[in-house]
Amino acid sequence: MQRRRLLGHTAALVGAAFARPSFGAATGPLTRQVPSSGEALPVVGLGTWITFNVGRDPAARERCAQVLEQFLAAGGRLVDSSPMYGSAQGVVGDALTRLDARARVFSADKVWTSGDGATQAEQSRRLWGVQRFDLLQVHNLLAWQTQLPLLLRMKEEGRLRHVGITTSEGRRHGDFEQLMRSRTPPLDFVQLTYNPVDRQAEQRLLPLALERGIAVLANRPFRQGDLLAALRGQALPGWAAEIGCRTWAQAVLKFIVSHPAVTCAIPATSNPAHASENMAAAHAPLPDPALRARIAQDVARMA
Amino acid sequence: MPSEWWTYGLADFLMFSPTTWWRLVARYHDALWPVQWAGLAMSVAGVSLAWRAGQPGATPRDARRVGVLLATAWCWVGLVFHAQWHATINLAGPWLAALFALQGLLHLLDALGPAPAARQRHRATQGLGWGLAAAGLLGPALLGALAGRSWGQIELFGAMPDPTALGGLGLWLAARSGRPWWLLPLPVLAIAYGLLLRWLLG
Numbered sequence: 001m002q003r004r005r006l007l008g009h010t011a012a013l014v015g016a017a018f019a020r021p022s023f024g025a026a027t028g029p030l031t032r033q034v035p036s037s038g039e040a041l042p043v044v045g046l047g048t049w050i051t052f053n054v055g056r057d058p059a060a061r062e063r064c065a066q067v068l069e070q071f072l073a074a075g076g077r078l079v080d081s082s083p084m085y086g087s088a089q090g091v092v093g094d095a096l097t098r099l100d101a102r103a104r105v106f107s108a109d110k111v112w113t114s115g116d117g118a119t120q121a122e123q124s125r126r127l128w129g130v131q132r133f134d135l136l137q138v139h140n141l142l143a144w145q146t147q148l149p150l151l152l153r154m155k156e157e158g159r160l161r162h163v164g165i166t167t168s169e170g171r172r173h174g175d176f177e178q179l180m181r182s183r184t185p186p187l188d189f190v191q192l193t194y195n196p197v198d199r200q201a202e203q204r205l206l207p208l209a210l211e212r213g214i215a216v217l218a219n220r221p222f223r224q225g226d227l228l229a230a231l232r233g234q235a236l237p238g239w240a241a242e243i244g245c246r247t248w249a250q251a252v253l254k255f256i257v258s259h260p261a262v263t264c265a266i267p268a269t270s271n272p273a274h275a276s277e278n279m280a281a282a283h284a285p286l287p288d289p290a291l292r293a294r295i296a297q298d299v300a301r302m303a
Numbered sequence: 304m305p306s307e308w309w310t311y312g313l314a315d316f317l318m319f320s321p322t323t324w325w326r327l328v329a330r331y332h333d334a335l336w337p338v339q340w341a342g343l344a345m346s347v348a349g350v351s352l353a354w355r356a357g358q359p360g361a362t363p364r365d366a367r368r369v370g371v372l373l374a375t376a377w378c379w380v381g382l383v384f385h386a387q388w389h390a391t392i393n394l395a396g397p398w399l400a401a402l403f404a405l406q407g408l409l410h411l412l413d414a415l416g417p418a419p420a421a422r423q424r425h426r427a428t429q430g431l432g433w434g435l436a437a438a439g440l441l442g443p444a445l446l447g448a449l450a451g452r453s454w455g456q457i458e459l460f461g462a463m464p465d466p467t468a469l470g471g472l473g474l475w476l477a478a479r480s481g482r483p484w485w486l487l488p489l490p491v492l493a494i495a496y497g498l499l500l501r502w503l504l505g
Binding site: 051270 | 305307310318319320322323330388391393394
């Protein structure tokens with residue numbers, strides 16, 4: 001297990017340093033390996049907070065299915081949801097049924113209760129319609145002392161493939177660090193906020209994830225749209241063309257996924273065309289460290 | 304309460320987009336037509352009944368009629384709009400349903416309970432009540448019309464939460480001069496929530 005983790009993130013570093021030139025849509029998206037299992041995940045996934053919480057609206061559900069369809073057609077796999085997101089889980093499940101796509105997704109969900117996590121996880125599983133989740137995460141570390149052991153037991157019993165924890169907007173990084181250091185074997189995944197203007201995780205958590213062989217999901221890549229809104233109307237700097245970016249969304253995503261510790265960024269969208277556009281960021285070339293620094297500087301200045 | 308709750312802004316708790324909300328409102332009206340017409344009728348009836356109940360010669364029966372009308376409005380919005388529609392997109396939906404239904408039940412208990420003792424009308428309270436009633440019955444509808452919302456999205460007393468909470472509070476104050484006091488807290492909460500949601504939705 002230890003060697004697999006080492007190989008996993010070594011491969012990731014090599015992949016990031018020597019990105020293949022892109023041949024457009026003909027090639028699949030860039031992937032990173034989950035260190036603990038060796039599974040290759042495309043570096044851009046799909047979040048579902050707000051965008052998939054559309055209730056029983058048939059037209060809106062159809063549109064969500066279109067988003068998922070475009071996402072999958074562009075090579076996307078990881079879809080992330082939670083019981084906290086209202087009707088989103090059911091909408092995902094509905095879309096997976098329409099598209100007959102259960103086998104194609106990497107299902108990532110969360111446990112969000114201080115009560116009976118097992119019952120909630122089972123309810124979530126039914127809403128998705130999957131046999132078992134690829135990843136379950138303790139949402140915002142709620143009752144992690146109870147829910148983390150539960151998820152680890154489920155994994156041991158083969159009812160779950162990966163276990164993780166989530167936070168957002170820089171909260172509870174101290175607790176994250178503690179859990180990332182202390183658990184043996186290490187957690188499979190952590191999910192945290194990381195983007196060109198929310199870079200706190202670079203200090204300790206991202207290097208720690210690399211060191212310990214923990215996969216990283218980056219949430220709020222666009223600060224729930226606020227970052228892109230702030231950049232809208234401003235021309236992309238010259239470096240954007242160098243790395244094949246036509247939009248600010250792609251530039252922001254390439255910044256995020258070019259960090260060697262990041263496994264997958266999870267932007268959310270209610271626009272099928274944006275789902276394709278976001279996935280297009282999962283192609284080489286990715287910015288090198290010097291360009292990453294410039295991108296962060298420019299985005300912070302312009303946003 | 305989430306950990307580090309002080310780091311959360313109010314906007315963090317809004318779990319649906321404005322588009323989703325307004326589509327919900329439109330589909331609710333569509334599915335339950337003629338609920339808007341019922342809302343209009345209840346507004347007119349509410350004003351009429353509250354006026355009578357607030358007059359010097361009002362009888363206990365006048366007070367009861369207002370109570371039953373208000374109970375109907377609150378219960379409908381709670382048990383239909385919040386419980387069956389709003390709850391499909393908002394984890395707070397069931398709580399709001401309980402709040403509105405409870406207020407409806409309280410109005411019913413007041414209406415069916417012992418006849419109110421001969422009481423003084425408090426003119427200032429009644430004046431405030433009419434002001435709030437006007438704001439509640441007309442305000443959300445006018446705001447909607449000004450924002451270019453379709454007929455299917457215009458909010459009316461007895462059909463939607465904000466006009467029911469604000470208009471209901473106003474009509475009760477106008478009719479009963481604010482008695483009994485225990486009919487006051489829940490509408491205040493409901494109005495506060497409605498204002499917050501409206502602000503978050505932009």
